[in-house]
Amino acid sequence: MRHDLVIRVAGESGEGIITIGETIARIAAREGLSIVTFRTFPAEIKGGACMIQVRVSDGKISYHGEKIDFLVCLNQDALNENYGDLHELGALLCEAECDLPEEKSPRTVYRVPFERIAVREIGSRISKNIVVLGTLSQLLDIPVKSIEAFLAEKFAKKSKAILDHNIDALQRGIRFAREKLGGTSGFKYPSGKGDRRLLMTGNEAIALGAAGAGLKTFFGYPITPASEIMEWLAVHLPKMGGKVLQTEDEISAICAVAGASWAGAKAMTSTSGPGLSLMSETLGLLSMAEIPAVIVDSQRGGPSTGMPTKTEQSDLLLALYGSHGDSPRAVLAPTSVGDCFQLTGLAFDLAEKYQLPVIMLVDQALSARLETVDPELVKQPPAVTRLSVQPGADGGYVRYRLNESGISPVALPGTAGGEHMVTGMEHDELGNFACDEETHTAMTVKRYRKLQMIGNDPLTRGLSLHFGDEKAEIGIVTWGSTAGPAEDAVRLAASMGIAVQAIVPKILNPLPHEELKRFFARVKHIIVPELNFTGQLASLLRSTYRVPTISLTKIKGVPLEPSEIVDKIIEAQESLSVRSEKRYGRAG
Amino acid sequence: MEEQDKFCEYLSGVSPVWCPGCGNYGILSSLVEALGEIDLATKDIALISGIGCASRLPYFVKAYGFHGIHGRTLPIAQGVKVANPELTVVAVAGDGDGLAIGGGHLPHLARNNTDLTYLMFNNAIYGMTKGQFSPTTALSSITKTTPFGLFGEPTHPTALAIVYGATFVARGFSVKKEQLKDLIIQGIHHRGFSFIEILTSCSSFNTTDMNVARIIKRLEPVPASHNVEDKVEALRLATDEEKIYHGIFQRVERPTLEDRLQEVEKAAKKNGARQFEALLGQFQ
Ligand SMILES: Cc1ncc(C[n+]2csc(CCOP(=O)(O)OP(=O)(O)O)c2C)c(N)n1
């Protein structure tokens, strides 16, 4: 029997809430447990409500959990805000003075005067979170030794006095639980198998994946929620001989990527929607001039400045088509932190092999999500580099040669005999401006053929996630981080006796046509859950495959919950039993 | 004759598409002569341009050429230099490309002191799009989009580069080919961001502002006594109302972007270079 526990810690930003969650996650990862976290960020720069939710499991999980088993609230606002998400059988640990809503069947509540213990007994308000950690670990039966070891590491660089101070705070929290709260709660932290897992955020996984893929130059402009990618690389990439430069804006960043990549370096930028909008002219240049580039878009609530700290999946169509003219690019969409690592490597491989821009679409929730990753997956892959030639000093090099493969070998600047022009203007094989119809047609076909080749490339085969029952008549197609709640929804529906199958393509351009067509042939209803208003994936599927879809959209700045998807599944199930007349796509 | 052959080595063989009488021809010849005199290998030259008549130049030169998008000449050039510091990078663009749509990039390359040479062809007009005003067109000019006279004051490219802290700032004139060649040579030799404003006439759309005879009348070399580290004096010369000075206004030594990035790498590798596996520890 799988053992799962969903813990949420909520309070005021600056109180060390996130540290509590991260400590629990880190310890679990070391014991071989699976972790998926979700955290919200206050819109304010300092202060404001924040929370971190940690789901710990001894099985495989891909979502942070819907109902909370164990809720920790450090103030009244946090309680008011989060109490509704507590499971009927869940328990609450809160600051002693908090008022609780009236309930018919009250849940277990543990009240602790954290503030008083920290301020009066220890004499420092900032150790409050460690007191909470102590109480929480006692109630959940988390081994104290692991926590102490973790704190020792965390404060290794600080003085012994600071460590002692924290251990004291931890012990006071534990003692209070033992003496006043009856020791342990009914909730038990799962016990691990002992195989250590790596724990990282989506942004860290992307940065690490890029470093592993041989990234040499990174250019970027700060923007929430993507900045951590550049910040991580700024610290670590130079250790591997790579270069990181913050530019004056996103246009400069992507243009520097274009220049650096043309000069032969693997190059990348990361941004969010507003930055991708600014980059769109250069995306066309990269397509036209056939220059490899990796662009990460961590989507946030849009349009315009939108909701910078909230999650959304509303840049799909921008990623697919953003730029004037016919400008092919590949689009990848990781579904988990492990994917963030692996697909970043793939993004570089595709960019290099096919000489085109590759966009990776993640979102705020995935960027910030701490998740365990199997160390076996985090291996430096044998990286692909672009097909290049050494023309020799006598020249005769043709940059945009129209050959059978459509991939023209590259002579990197500095190569004797390879002098050539690259250009954003339509050009002949030599790179000279040409605007006759034959050339524009031949070159456009050449550039688009790459997408077809990507679709047939073993590198992109078997990328989609599949779950559920292959015989089910109700199907789900989703993308990116919505895969997690969809997977839980499929399981939940199965437990209610409704068979559902789901497919989650991780490459959205080109779509895995054969796989999707087979899927559509198997199902009667196609539910498409995603985090945007207009149903962008649903409309892409309708226009590409002429299939009816049932769009399920959400724009609340937070991920879809499995129960919301299950509601849609039940509707579909009911209509199946009623055998209603033919239904055509209801765009939500 | 031999000399001539040498410069021809730097021509791609593609015939320039500029109008007859366009000042850009003079610049092209000064540039290839400069490249010849430095004796650069064509394989090591990267010519980066934006969009406009000026930006067509790379097609005509034998080198690695990148014809980018309007206004983004400098960011692309910077990326090239960061990726491969061995290359001699020359950026070429018009006054509109560099000061209107792309005006936001100039201060930052100047700050970074990216080691490349930027030739800004100032013809005081948008040539490529056939005659709308540019940021350097004279006040009250009648252009296609200012039929009642232009109301924005003209900017001074050289003055801006001085204020932005470019470590090499010069002004040349397409007609003064020898001097221009010399400036380009010095600009390329300078370690750091070299900015050269090149006055050039658009024979089709602006024969007033850059009228050769009128410029010649006002043209004067930067005084030999000018101290190229004196920013205030450089600025005074660059904005002189009567004379148009040509020559070197500012030249100072500062670490380049490449130097800085090397320092960063050295600091990061203080405890030894790291392989991929060594980065995994932090996630345990
Ligand atoms: C984003 C964008 N906007 C507008 C244009 C149209 N355009 C092409 S060149 C140009 C101005 C050229 O003027 P300048 O940079 O001074 O170069 P010149 O032709 O005078 O040498 C304009 C507006 C474009 N190519 N791209």
Ligand code: SF4
């Ligand atoms: S339009 Fe003006 S700048 Fe352009 S080529 Fe003709 S003369 Fe030269």
Ligand SMILES: [Mg+2]
């Ligand atoms: Mg101009």
